[in-house]
Amino acid sequence: MIDALAQLTVNGIALGAAYALAALGFVLVINAVGAVNFAHGDFVMAGGFLAVAISGYLPADLELPGLVVLPLTMLVAAGLGLLLSLIAYFPLRGRPPVSVFISTIAVAIILQHGTNAIFGPAPRAAPPVFGDGQVDLGIASVSMQQVAVIVVAAVLIGAVALVLSRTRFGRRLRAAAQDPEMAEAIGIDVPLMIAVTFALAISLAGATGALLANQFFVSPDDGGNYMLKAYIAVVIGGWGRIHGAVLGALLIGMFEVVVAAAASYVVAEALLYGALLAVLVLRPQGLFGEAEGRRA
Amino acid sequence: MRLALAILGSALLAAWGVGFAGPYEQQVLTIAGINALAVLGYQLVFGRLGALSLAQGIFFAVGAYATGLLATRWGLSFPVTFLVSILAPMLVALVVSIPVLRLGSHYFALATLGIAQLGTLVAVNWEDVTGGANGIYGVPEIAAFGQTVPVGSAMLVLVWGLVVFGVILFGLLTQGARGARLATLERSPLAAGAIGIDAGRTRLTLFLIGAGFAGAAGALQAHAVGVVSPAVARFDVMVAILAMAVIGGRGSALGAVLGAVLLTHLPEWFRAFESYYLIAYGVAVLATVILLPSGLAGLIRRTPARPPTRPPNWVATGPLAKSQTGFARPAGLARRPPATLTVAGAGKRFGGLIALEGVDLHISPGRIIGLIGPNGSGKTTLLNLISGLERADTGRVRLDAVDISGLPANHIARLGVARCFQHPDLPGELTAFEAVLAATPGDASAVDRAADSAADRAIGCLRELGIDMLASRRVSDLAAAEQRRLEIARALATQPRVLLLDEPAAGLGENERVDLARQLRQLAEGGLGILVVEHTMDFLLPLADRVVCLVAGRRVAEGEAAEVVRDPAAISAYFGEAPA
Known part of the structure; x- marks a missing residue:
């Protein structure tokens, strides 16, 4: 019993860590431009296929190809993020947010x-990033890829948090997101900051896809599912809160694994959407947030 | 104009289909008409309310499954199955509307998406009822009253006949004063409440009707293809409806028809590219959003509601503006009896900040009360409390004997408290006439409906502010001073019993101020009580019968204008300390 619970916890954290990485990118764009990137999940999916494609070009005898594939995927994804901002965001700046919603649906x-x-x-x-195989922890067994997901997610999320809070660049990024006019007035290149945010966000989405595509495989119509998970994480974490989104994603991962084990995956999905509606109705400020003015 | 084009186009398309198209093209056209119906309903919600619903696809599926089940399992006849297919998604919409409709934009989109996902899960997994992945086979052709409607020309005519019916219904819901109200609600929700529009009821009505349209479309699709597969519950259906609405033209019936016909044929034209046409779908939507924000229908300009061409008879008797004495309003312009507004002990806190504390205020008929005070002293908050935009923590607001504290803004507006905003909040794409038309009481509760039509009343209100010559101009083309007057004209159209103005003279030139002061004085002479929040003292002091001064949320002085400007408390509030 204890073993089973420990195993579920490990699986839940690993899945939640991946969702957190996706949700982090999603919330960064929301904060930077006040718009929802509906294509975010499809960039997670694209990250998975990028990883598949890149690994195809690597020499077959390479040890730990995943360690090479992951940074390359993130790099290409960052380029895609830049492209996304150029075709689906900047031409629509100043239009109602619903325009960006639609343009990203198109993307x-x-x-x-x-x-x-x-x-x-x-x-x-x-x-896989660190190779196949299992690590036996006594009460639970963890696959090397799960370890990789948790480690990579922790490192990336920590790095983003550090950059945002401790560096001059991070402060500029936040300033541009919080009050674009004021930021512009004090000499911050706001469009550049927005473009960088898109690149960073999609790079994180790409990493998520590369990580998940090992254990769970990836197919072209997976995008909607990942987008929903990120979206729900941001809602239950409190709209626009970075920490909230990460916590929310961990919660969703745990919820999904536990309910899927107890009942079925379909029940887990249905309950998740039910829970989402309940949160929207009862606690629109999110599960972890203080009540305050609504941003959406 | 565009509505007429949509009807004419639909009729011509159907006629062409019957006369010249082969069976395959007839089927494609039939499906296009079915899509047009679903998109028409979506235009009400997404196009007119500006609410990005992602549940229209699942409403379509509910209609399709309802028809499939009732027709194959119980062999019910078309009139019954069709009616149920329309009502079932409306019922679903009604249930979900309770939590969902009051949510803001992103939340509304997500909540409707969540509902759609739940619907998809049900369609695929509740196999006993929906047939799971196999779906429902053998849905019969339409048969009713001894007639069958075989797939082909007959079905084509039926579907496009329903499209024409749908376009007419759409027109009834969105033209004239109704359309102006919808535009106001979408563009400036606060102002919509302030002119008495019930946002909740409007949203619910259109959301339900939109779902009904989708249900009808789903039912027809089940008959047209004979199968209900779980593909109808996939998100792709929603994406197609959204793409048709965007490409055809958001909010327009013509756009719904154009988008549906075009995008239903797209896969046919790109047949050689197999499944790549879906990429073309995405590219087309993206290009439209960026290059053609109003879609294809936007290439033809919307025809604004026309002001009455023949001036109402009272115009000849001389406009109010010329009268210098007494009660001389135009005979035809109905007005409700003025009322006294009383605020007693109003208090409001925002967190630790005291915005208002124990404020009393009295606005009698025919009097102009000036409300002054430094920035942040609570003037606008007081207006918000009276007009219901914010709820007071303490105190009561009465209109004559009726306690209006805590009522919703639109309710207070309909009881007779009209207000204008510090920054005119007007929907830019409407004409001045339409902006005022939106505020004319439209339902049976309107007072004295017989006296003049809504259009006459709207023109009359423009005339009272001396801007009737701007009636056909677009609001966004008007100068700031003109917009201010327009907003006051709109407030008058609600037939107010008390009028609240927030800095009406801000941004006006000297002559414009003189004009405005004269017009306000005349309104007061007509019996209306007016509260004017103002910083421009040389405008306010000669105008106001009494002046109230707020400082840090408290009333520090009240009296005749001349007294208050000499009051030490008021002076020190404005200048730091009393001059020696």
């Missing part, structure tokens, strides 16, 4: 069906 469609056209509909697997 999501293009990504999903573009990937389908290139790779086909079949699920694919990316190489």
Whole structure:
């Protein structure tokens, strides 16, 4: 019993850590431009396929190909994020937020069906980061990839938090997000900060995809699911709160693993959406937030 | 104009389909008409309310499954299955509307998406009822009253006939004063409340009707293809509806028809590219959002509601503006009896900040009360408390004997408290006439409906502010001073019993101020009590019968204008300390 619970906890944390990485990128864009990037989940999916594609170009005898694949995936994803901001955000600056919602839905469609056209509909697997195998912890057994997901997510989330809070660049990024006009007035290049935020956010999405595509495989129509998980994490964590989004994502991962084990995956999904509606109605400020003015 | 085009286009398309198209093209056109119905409903919610619902696809699925189940399992006839297919999604919409409709934009989108996901899970997993992944086979062709409607020309005519019906219904819901109210609600929700528009009821009505449209479309689709597969519950359906609405033109019936016909044919035209056409879908939506924000229908300008061409008879008797004495308003302009507004002990805190404390205020008919005080002294908060935008912590607000404290803003507005905002809050794409038309009482509760039509009343209000010559100009093209007057004209259209103005002279030139002061004085002489928040003393002091001075949320002085400006407390509030 204890063993089973410990195992579920480990699985839940690993899944939640990956969701947290996705939710972090999602909330960064929300804060920077006040708009929802509906294509975020499709960039997670694209990250998975990028990892698959990149690993195909690597020499077959390379040890731990995942260690090479992950940074390369993030780099390409960052480029895609820049592209996203150029085609789906900047032309619509100053228009109502719903325009960006729609433009990113369009990007999501293009990504999903573009990937389908290139790779086909079949699920694919990316190489593991630290290799295959299991680590036996006594009461639970952890796969090397789960360790990798938790470690990579912790490192990346920690790094983003450090950059945002401790560096001059991070302060500029936050200033541009909080009050673009004031930031502009004191000489911050706000469009540049927004572009960098998109690059960073999509790079994190790409990392999420590369990490998840090993254990869970990846197929072109997975995007919507990841987008929803990130979206829900941000809602239950409190709209626009970075820490809240990460906590919310961990909670969702845990919830999904536990309920799926107790009942089924379908029940877990249904309950998650039910819980989402309940949070929206009862605690629109999120589970962890103080009651304050609504931002959405 | 665009509505007429939509109806004409639908009729021509159907006629062409019957006369010249082969069976396959007839089927494609039928599906296009079905999509047009679903998109028409979506235009009400997404286009007119500006609410990004992502549940329209699942409402479509509910309609399709309802028809599939009732027709195959129980063999019910078309009139019954069709009615149930329309009502079932409306019922779902009604249930979810309770938590969902009051949510803000992103939350509304997510909540409706959550509902859609739940619906998809049910469709795929509740196999006993929905047939799971297999769906429901053998949905019969439409048959009612001894007639069958086989797929082909007959079905095509039926579907496009319903499209025409749908366009007419859409027009009834969105033209004239109704359309102006919807535009006001979408663009300036606060102002909508202040002119008495019941946002909750409007949203609910359109959300339900939109769901009904989707249900009807789903039902027709089940008959047209004979199968209900779980694909109807996939998010792709929602994406297609959204794409059709955006590309065709958001908020327009013509856009719904154009978008549906175009995007239903897209896969046919790009057949050679197999599944790549879905990429083209995405590219087309993206390009439209960026390059053509109003969609294809936006290429044809919207026809604004026309002001009455023949001036109402009272205009000849001489406009109010010329009268210098007494009660001389135009005979035709109905007005409610003025009322006394009393605020007693109003208090409001924001966290630790005391915005108002124990404020009393009395606005009698025919009097102009000036409300002055330094920035942050609580003037606008007091206006918000009276007009219901914020709820007081303590104190009561009465209109004559009726306690209006804590009522919703739109309710207070309909009882007769009208207000204007510090920054005119007007929907830019409407004409001045339409902006005022939106405020004319439209339902049976309106007072004295017989005296003049809503359009006459709207023109009359523009005339009272001396801007009737601007009636056909777009609000966004008006100068700031003109917008201020327009907002006051709009407030008058609600037939107010008390009028609250927040810095009406700000940004006006000297002559404009003189004009405005004269117009306000005349309104007061007509019996209306007016509260004017103002910083411009040379405008306010000669105008106001009494002046109230607020400092840090408390009333520090009250009296005749000449007294208050000499009051040490008021002076020290403005100048730091009393001059020696």
